[in-house]
Amino acid sequence: MTRQFICIDSLQNSLLLYFPICRILKSLADKARLLFFVFKIKANMREEIIGDCRLILSDCREVLPSIGKMDAVVTDPPYGLGDRMQGGTWGSKDKYSKMRLWDQSAPQEAINTLKDIGSHFIIWGGNYFHLPPSRCWLIWDKLNAVKTMSDFEMAWTNLDRTAKRFSHPVGFHAYGHPTEKPLSLMQWCLQQLPEACGTILDPFMGTGTTGVACVKRGQKFTGIEIEPKYFDIACMRIEDAYKQPDMFIEARALPEQLSLSST
Ligand SMILES: C[S@@+](CC[C@H](N)C(=O)[O-])C[C@H]1O[C@@H](n2cnc3c(N)ncnc32)[C@H](O)[C@@H]1O
Numbered sequence: 001m002t003r004q005f006i007c008i009d010s011l012q013n014s015l016l017l018y019f020p021i022c023r024i025l026k027s028l029a030d031k032a033r034l035l036f037f038v039f040k041i042k043a044n045m046r047e048e049i050i051g052d053c054r055l056i057l058s059d060c061r062e063v064l065p066s067i068g069k070m071d072a073v074v075t076d077p078p079y080g081l082g083d084r085m086q087g088g089t090w091g092s093k094d095k096y097s098k099m100r101l102w103d104q105s106a107p108q109e110a111i112n113t114l115k116d117i118g119s120h121f122i123i124w125g126g127n128y129f130h131l132p133p134s135r136c137w138l139i140w141d142k143l144n145a146v147k148t149m150s151d152f153e154m155a156w157t158n159l160d161r162t163a164k165r166f167s168h169p170v171g172f173h174a175y176g177h178p179t180e181k182p183l184s185l186m187q188w189c190l191q192q193l194p195e196a197c198g199t200i201l202d203p204f205m206g207t208g209t210t211g212v213a214c215v216k217r218g219q220k221f222t223g224i225e226i227e228p229k230y231f232d233i234a235c236m237r238i239e240d241a242y243k244q245p246d247m248f249i250e251a252r253a254l255p256e257q258l259s260l261s262s263t
Helices: 014-024 028-044 060-066 108-116 183-192 209-217 228-243 247-261
Strands: 003-007 046-050 053-057 070-075 118-124 138-141 152-157 164-167 199-202 220-225
Touching (some): 046 228, 053 228, 108 118, 138 183, 209 220, 220 228
Parallel strands (some): 070 199, 138 164
Antiparallel strands (some): 046 053, 138 152
16 A cells, blocks of 8 residues: 655635635634634645545535546535534534534535536435435434434435435544544445445545545545545544455455466
């Protein structure tokens, strides 16, 4: 596994991103934090190539027009719940208070551009977006959801197959992201896609859970994340995933080894 660092051009439109959100935010403190957040993105924009994964630290709206075609888009975008996930015993923690910055509204425009990029789609929180009717919704039944959180989450897909449910407790956010998805859930998502899907895009990568699932299945992954802290965690997780190949990858490599020993 190789790792390569590439510096890319900074965001051209970072201030265009600032002003619309700034109008929604009421307190001066929130506006100042947003300004800091926007400049932090501008200063840090970069790209890392780790094995078969391309990780981009950027606003996906800037990168998506030139990202190229992918077999599938598997993503967990902001649902626009930043203001709702506040207060209470856990809502006042730093990781939830920062959600107001990146989860202010559901990014419908970015979701619209995805249709020109992917062939197959799994979009968590699909019920927060304007998407066509679908036969195959995927449901994550959280089993242990608390009263103030949803009992289940829904992913919209364009797959021509029956709707499916995955039952798994919410668990512990091991990497400090307030909306981190369980790895087993994202592995299950990849299993729902046609076998031929070799290239996967997640434009709202967070801590890289989709990417780790791709590495474990031997699929090529492109991930985009706007927040440097989560981007760095994603890089670390994906590098670690390559160091710990699982049974699935070994099983795929087996036929090659057999043909070697028989020559
Ligand atoms: C729901 S979280 C994804 C969490 C991820 N599934 C995980 O397991 O860590 C959505 C992520 O999208 C990122 N984000 C929000 N707006 C973005 C944008 N315009 N471009 C790229 N990333 C963005 C946020 O920083 C956040 O980490």
